[in-house]
Amino acid sequence: MRVNPSEHPILVTEPAWNTPENRERMAEIMFEEFQVPAFYIANTGVLNTFAAGKGSALVVDVGQSVASVIPVVDGFVLRKGVAYSNLPKLVAAHARHILLGNNIDLIPHQLIASKTPVEPNMPPQYAVREDKIPGVTDSWRQWYEDRAVEEWTQNMGGILEQGWNDQLAIQRPARQYEFPTGFNTFFGPDRFHVGELFFFHKPNLVASNSSLPRHIPALISDSLRACDIELRQVLMGNVVVTGGGTLFSGFTDRLHNELVRSFPHVKIHAPGNPVERRYGAWLGGSILASLGTFHQLWISKEEWMEHGKGIVAQRCK
Structure with a gap:
């Protein structure tokens, strides 16, 4: 990018299932090797929620290698409700x-x-x-x-x-x-057989492969079952669809038809612009980093030197 990293704070995105070891290693690389003045790790589910202009949402993210369902409430991920597979x-x-x-x-x-x-x-x-x-x-x-x-x-x-x-x-x-x-x-x-795998697996395929990745409806069901009952209607009223895999023609309509059977008042937010759909987390990151109050969340170089790796879990929740 032809910029001096020591002159710019760095915001990094992470999946909800990232490990503490990976987070600490990322911080170590940024502070020790790139000498950044400040650093923060933000969850992609939270960033996609912000990009959609919401504080709470059920984020359905289908990327190149992983499909995930992330419940976000008041800007925080409900870890127990995270569901994902290599669908x-x-x-x-x-x-x-x-x-x-x-x-x-x-x-x-x-x-x-x-x-x-x-x-x-x-x-x-x-x-x-x-x-x-x-x-x-x-x-x-x-x-x-x-x-x-x-x-x-x-x-x-x-x-x-x-x-x-x-x-x-x-x-x-x-x-x-x-x-x-x-x-x-x-x-x-x-060409429709390919996309059908996102929503349905034939019984004979399931029977012959015990490690078959969970499809989208199953991931959503797993996620909602792990969330408190009173939160389910809130989440289903704010379903955010993101990721390049959701750009299949008919994806959002099929998702709505699958969900409306159990949740008649389901509302799906899916950006029509392919760039916004594909890079929702990056857009959310730019929104978060531009907030005037965000400077309170940055981990500074001084804090890193004083507290070490432990500051990552304390600050980046």
């Missing part, structure tokens, strides 16, 4: 299975010298940059394939608002997608 990894794995099952080559565009337009479902016609092949590592290729799957998922993935229905999935118009090789094809029900 997005299951969704990504299923998307990859669909693409590879259709014999689609996920060749990086950086390795393609030229290509010729072809009709849908016809074999691609392209030339590879042979000079680049020797420098390609397995880790880089894996990284690229993950990115390619993620990009396909973001562009093609959809969710049926009223729950899975084979006939309805077939009736939805197929969408065309072109890969870096020039190969292009239409995707129909498959």
Whole structure:
């Protein structure tokens, strides 16, 4: 960023399940290595709540690798109600299975010298940059394939608002997608199968995999059961949806339809701007750090020198 860290306080975000050891290590790195004048760690659930203009909320956050449900009351996380799983990894794995099952080559565009337009479902016609092949590592290729799957998922993935229905999935118009090789094809029900994993797991899938990640409705149920009864209506009246995984077409409508059965007065706040949805915690962090009263929360370099690691748990709650 081309700034001198010793001249700027640093606010760092953390998930609700971060460990005390990680928090203390972050503070140590900031103060000892970067010599920052002040430091603070804020929970992403709280920051997403602030970004939505609320003090209390049930934050449903679906990121690249973790889906979580975080209850926030009066600006504080209810730790006992935190629920999370690696559900997005299951969704990504299923998307990859669909693409590879259709014999689609996920060749990086950086390795393609030229290509010729072809009709849908016809074999691609392209030339590879042979000079680049020797420098390609397995880790880089894996990284690229993950990115390619993620990009396909973001562009093609959809969710049926009223729950899975084979006939309805077939009736939805197929969408065309072109890969870096020039190969292009239409995707129909498959693109809805991917998003359905966020909300429903087939019984045979559950029976064959005891470690299957919890889906969104299950995470919400787990979280609410751990919260006091009198708080549940408050939380369900302020459901905040955030994270890139929630940008699937139909996600918020499906979530509302799932929740309204048990909570008729549920209200969902989901920013329409993709940037705001994806980076809600960062926006909340900017709001928090700009408050005039926030300077009271900073851990100063002097306090770190005097109290050491113990100050982190005391100040960053």
